[in-house]
Amino acid sequence: MSVLTRVVADRSTVLAEIAADAAARELTGTDPHAQVRLLSESGYTALTLDDASGPGAGAPELFEFLIDLARADPIVAHILRAHFWFVEQIRRFPDGSVRDRWVAEIAAGKVFGNATSERTGNAGSLSFQTQLKAVDGGWLLTGAKFYSTGTAFSDYVSVTATVRGGDFDGQVARIVLPVDRAGISIVDDWDGIGQNRTGTGTTTLDNVRVTADDVLAFTDPASTAAIANDGPFLQLYLQALITGILLSVTDDATALLRSRSRTFDHAPADEPRHDPVLLGTVGEIDAAAHVARAAVLDAARTVEEAFAPARSGMIEPDLFVKASVAAARVKVHIDRVGLRAAADLFDVGGASSASRAKNLDRHWRNIRTVTLHNPTSYKAIALGDLLVNDTPLPANGYF
Template identity: 50%
Template sequence: MTQASAVEVRLPGTDAFTTLLADVAVGAKDRDLNDENPFDQVTALKRAGFGVLRLPPELGGPGLTVRELFSAVIDVARADPIVAHIFRTHFWFVEERLRTVSEPASQRWLAEAAAGKIFGNAFSEKGPLAVGSLVFNTRLLPADGGLFRLNGEKYYSTGTLFSDYLTVAATTDHDSVASVIVPTDRTGVSVVDDWDGFGQRRTGTGTTVFENVVVTPEEILVDTPYDAPPTPTVQYTSLQLYIHAVVAGVLASVVDDGVALLRSRARSFSHALAESPVDDPLYQKLLGELASTASIARAAVLDAAEAIAAANDSAVNGIPDAELATAAQLRAAEVKVHLDAVAPEAATRLLELGGASAASRARNLDRHWRNIRTITLHNPVAHKARVIGEHLLHHTPIPANTYF
């Protein structure tokens, strides 16, 4: 686990933040090629206050809007989508605490975030239980002295390897779902770096094991009955839109590499339209199409971020207006449906700017497709598209789970 030091915020849009991103970008291609964890880059972002961007000034942050945050996430993903993805659960956790900022528990954890601590996740499990059902084999049970014990095994724990605290979903002894916060280095917590995906390989998306882990009452944030009626929410919409912000950042990087690739070519084909590839109108057209895809991806993500902000602003006692919440959920889902269709294709077409030489392992241009395709697999696009269509036809409620 990386240790956070004093936070010195570098605001997005400043020369200091631009320099930070340039430092993160250096070696990103080779880290992917060599399968290296970006510990130094994550630590640099923590020290630069990336994790506190949404905190208001009175809580130690600059108080960026939702749109400004997602713009910064896209920029970090442009530098290195591995590093950007690691912070995904952290920002969801911060948003949840801001939603309930008047509660002492939220204030306690926001203070930890302000100090530079990062919160990872331990939600998903393997097995026959339906994904998104909020029923878990991981158990939180009472123990002596008013304490609790946590036991279970989680998978796809993105960011955990780099985090200071873990947010854990568990079933209680009275068949409710609890959200628990425990330090990553607590006795009984094992973080296993065993994610073997072909993309987003060094995001720390591995197995997390909890063996008789002590949990105090203060570390239990939520204890919700399974049969509790759903309420309007966008608490998971930001979590889903974050994925698409990473994709938008990768698409921007595709354009960067496309420009560099064309400029690096010294020759073309004898039957080409220009002697130099950079002057060939067909290559220029293709590059322009890639740039357009990246630009629209960014705009779509930021538009959905505005919808989330509108829902947040309407909240009363942490619960947003139902219509605004639904609009935000649908907007984020629409972004996914669109990007899933165009982003992998853009990453593939990048290679056409270089011909066979673009397949060089040293160039590692295939990482863009691998990263995009892996990110888009986080939830099936067919189900998202169906929900959008069904809602348009019948005003069917959006599924009340973590995927919307």
Template identity: 50%
Template sequence: MTTADHPTRTLPGTPEWTRRLARIAERAGERDLNDENPFDEVAALKQAGFGALRLPRALGGSGFTVPQLFSSVIDVAHADPIVAHIFRTHFWFVEERLRTADQPASRAWLGKIAEGKIFGNAFSEKGSLAVGSLVFRTRLLPDAANPGGYRLNGEKFYSTGTLFSDYLTVATTTDHDSVATVVVPADRHGVALIDDWDGFGQRRTGTGTTIFTDVAVAAEEVLSDTPYDADPEPSVQYASLQLFIHAVVAGILESVVDDGIALLRSRDRSFSHALTERPSDDPLYQKLLGELASTAYIARAAVLDAAGAIEAATASEVGGVPDADLATKAQLKVAKVKVHLDRVAPDAATRLLELGGASAASRKRNLDRHWRNIRTITLHNPVAYKARVIGQNLLHDTSIPANAYF
């Protein structure tokens, strides 16, 4: 695993950042076609300090606002949505540590982030337990041979980013009716990372199985321990997790526009009954390209607007807890972004192919990856439930579900 022990800061918006993204984008389609893991590309972003964008400058970061972060995520997803997605739970981890930055443990982990370390996730499990519940088969139990320490055992799936991460955050059940979150090094004895995600899109995000076999966990590696019956506090952390997905979709839509331009410019003939001899001069194709560009523009604008709502809620935090009304406003905005993008984004990726005709289906062009990636990432949670909650809230001021899938 490549690490970035001494990051060289490269701020988004600078010429070097643009060149770095161009290098990532150069082989993005080829990596997808050949099913290659983007280890070098992730390492390049780690080295650039991408993972520390939200840290204050005083803590070794770049001091970015939430909208600035999400704008940068869209840019990375424009270059390669696989690479962008790998960092999703890392930024959740960053926000959680910033929210509790007055705690010594969080300050220590923020130091690791400033060094360039990346944090992956091991939250979800297969099986009959409800998705989003806080009951897990993975267990964290006291270590009889090491008083004060613990042992971790269990199996996780959908472990996005683990293959590329230095540390793993793990959700687990304790022996006293609570859910604990722990963090362990990815290379600790007893941790097995299995690259077995077989989705048709977002294929190389490391979203596979993680197995923990009698893994030693120190007391200071337990980040939280919350009783099952604890009342949830207002939060925008889950909204940030969800908005990250939509930012990746927004970046893919910008790639759809790029490929649409390239397709039209590459064509030197059209149909005998076409409106013009050159496809790039055809007003129908021009109209379609303009519609794709408009979809991509609105996607970016919607994501950044929702990010602004998260920023406002985050700024209102007292003791790590945001104003409840601002948190709800942010959650609803993020949900609305999903409801809209889930409808228009797959359609845009499909209509891209109309700009090239049958030749656009060439396997070498690999243009179908945009639809595959969009459709896969939109399946992270059901859009029907999001739309229903929005309507229910409008009619009855119903509260928002308090789980990571909303």
């Protein structure tokens, strides 16, 4: 029996429990620790893990789940972005002690965060100011990371650093450390307009002791492994979040219109629920949400085509490029329609829908924040340049 089969029976119950107070948590700034633990304890954080009896969920199944989870609570879904990326990386490890160690931790419900991005240098660069310095018997890790989404909710943090000294000088190290290791400080200081309480903020590394057992991999930034990166997965993940939010917008738009009794004296219908203008707006929101869902799941199948051979040790760069193109196309489309749909929700409810207590603005704020992870215009330019001039897509984590 696969992991997917084991956990899917409780899916609706788990998602309903997460959704129950999601809007209230966001309004009050409450951290969803209990909801993350619920996913961990019910096996969903191990959804994609290979087990002894067969493969776990592939990218299409995972993204279908992520859309449903984001519909229930996009904050909780966003927290697990780095976690599911880490699980995918472990799936590619050959059989042996390293793989066995991390598989056991994932299966036990441990959650993995990230410390990758930095405030200095260009976003997407594989050069890091955070340094792993070789010392007798191991290394010392020093630096500061930002946008450490999910780390405040995690048991482990995955850190990227440039190696200084020793046999791996100049390479990029991926290090996995328990969050309570001496020298690690995690501050949840993200103050964005949306996607609050995602555990996003600063991770400081002050001469953290690192042993060989903590190092997941050393990578040459110019190697095939670096070029065949997980950008398509990580970027499509964000579009799954927006899609889940759009489905929630549809839910709220439907409930809002059904609940209205007052309308304007000059409205085309006596009751809002029969007003063709408002019904058309709800229909457009619903269409945007479901077309977004279809687009994400179609791109997820393309991502799986690249990931499947990689899990067997065969990197196919052309398949990763295909996946990058698919994910970029989805972003360019969904970012545009998503923001409009979230704004159109207020046309359904009228002036009263702007009440802070209703908290309907959270949808637009959350979508707007997610879209800002990388510029939509740059993605569109890269696609156009590829089509017109055969210019390769940028070889970084945003593609």
